Amino acid sequence: MKILVTGGAGFIGSHVVDAYCAAHHEVVVVDNLSTGKQEFVNEQAQFIKADITDQEQIQQIVREERPQLINHHAAHIQVGNSVKDPQYDATNNILGLLHIMETAKEVGVEKIIMASTGGAMYGNKQTPFTEEMKEEPLSPYGVSKRAGELYLNYYHEQYDLPYIVLRYANVYGPRQNPHGESGVIAIFSEMIAANKQPIINGDGTHTRDYVYIDDVVKANVSALDSNFVGALNIGTGNEISTNDVFHKVVAQFEKNIPEQHGPERPGEQVTSSLSYDKAQQVLGWKPTVQFDEGVRRVVEWYQSNQNP
Numbered sequence: 001m002k003i004l005v006t007g008g009a010g011f012i013g014s015h016v017v018d019a020y021c022a023a024h025h026e027v028v029v030v031d032n033l034s035t036g037k038q039e040f041v042n043e044q045a046q047f048i049k050a051d052i053t054d055q056e057q058i059q060q061i062v063r064e065e066r067p068q069l070i071n072h073h074a075a076h077i078q079v080g081n082s083v084k085d086p087q088y089d090a091t092n093n094i095l096g097l098l099h100i101m102e103t104a105k106e107v108g109v110e111k112i113i114m115a116s117t118g119g120a121m122y123g124n125k126q127t128p129f130t131e132e133m134k135e136e137p138l139s140p141y142g143v144s145k146r147a148g149e150l151y152l153n154y155y156h157e158q159y160d161l162p163y164i165v166l167r168y169a170n171v172y173g174p175r176q177n178p179h180g181e182s183g184v185i186a187i188f189s190e191m192i193a194a195n196k197q198p199i200i201n202g203d204g205t206h207t208r209d210y211v212y213i214d215d216v217v218k219a220n221v222s223a224l225d226s227n228f229v230g231a232l233n234i235g236t237g238n239e240i241s242t243n244d245v246f247h248k249v250v251a252q253f254e255k256n257i258p259e260q261h262g263p264e265r266p267g268e269q270v271t272s273s274l275s276y277d278k279a280q281q282v283l284g285w286k287p288t289v290q291f292d293e294g295v296r297r298v299v300e301w302y303q304s305n306q307n308p
């Protein structure tokens with residue numbers, strides 16, 4: 001199958017591209033390299049440097065390439081930055097998607113898979129979050145992802161274009177950008193590898209659901225063949241505190257580093273975890289990589305890549 005992967009030079013997208021190439025799909029990657037790296041793009045994939053907010057450029061690419069499926073991972077992903085600059089977030093996450101969708105319907109794309117958020121979608125509710133819960137995003141980033149989901153539903157209703165939305169928990173693994181505001185495992189690992197003291201925001205008791213990249217890739221592979229249309233949570237249902245993450249990472253480095261805390265980030269959710277029951281029913285998907293094993297793999301990667 002010919003698949004166009006937007007954001008395919010980024011952390012998650014590049015791993016998805018690897019799996020699609022390994023399964024002998026013809027893959028075209030579109031990425032503006034704002035956070036992604038060209039060296040992450042699989043050699044078997046065709047790489048086009050382009051920005052999805054450039055309507056003319058992205059629409060020309062979709063028209064020329066005529067993919068059967070689009071896997072959409074390109075996005076602005078920083079929650080805090082989306083609060084400071086909601087227009088920038090919406091330009092990338094809403095208008096960028098619309099540029100793609102308007103041409104997708106025209107050239108007869110058969111399906112869209114889109115990366116969305118589970119952590120920033122449901123607001124402050126009893127965990128684990130299920131897809132039946134009302135979506136109440138509390139940040140412009142969550143709002144733009146929800147808007148993207150609603151637009152996909154509109155294109156499905158109006159133009160019969162099927163879609164699967166994968167609402168990820170906190171994804172972690174090799175190649176994650178350690179210079180952003182999220183990706184605490186990457187941030188801690190990079191600092192410890194560089195002999196620097198990581199700072200835990202607040203008292204470190206906030207919890208998150210951490211899902212390993214290989215499991216996320218499997219969901220993107222299963223989604224290719226599924227007839228399901230709608231949104232699926234991709235998480236583990238487990239909650240791990242930031243303090244626990246810190247100690248696991250430190251232990252993997254076999255170092256003795258004390259906790260050091262900084263100010264709480266305003267607006268942070270206290271808890272978050274995703275039920276994966278629906279993904280299991282629909283895709284036969286379930287998380288397989290235990291947290292300790294995932295952290296071990298990330299730390300090993302940082303130890304062998306001094307300047308990731």
Ligand SMILES: NC(=O)c1ccc[n+]([C@@H]2O[C@H](COP(=O)([O-])OP(=O)(O)OC[C@H]3O[C@@H](n4cnc5c(N)ncnc54)[C@H](O)[C@@H]3O)[C@@H](O)[C@H]2O)c1
Nearest residue numbers: 007009010011012032033034035036051052074075115171
């Ligand atoms: N990492 C997580 O925990 C997580 C959780 C929930 C959802 N997601 C979603 O998964 C997707 C990938 O996230 P990631 O963690 O791999 O981040 P990432 O920053 O590594 O990947 C995003 C990629 O998109 C590219 N990109 C950004 N804006 C673009 C634009 N305007 N035009 C073309 N390319 C552009 C970047 O260069 C990068 O390669 C995003 O849609 C994100 O919202 C990630």
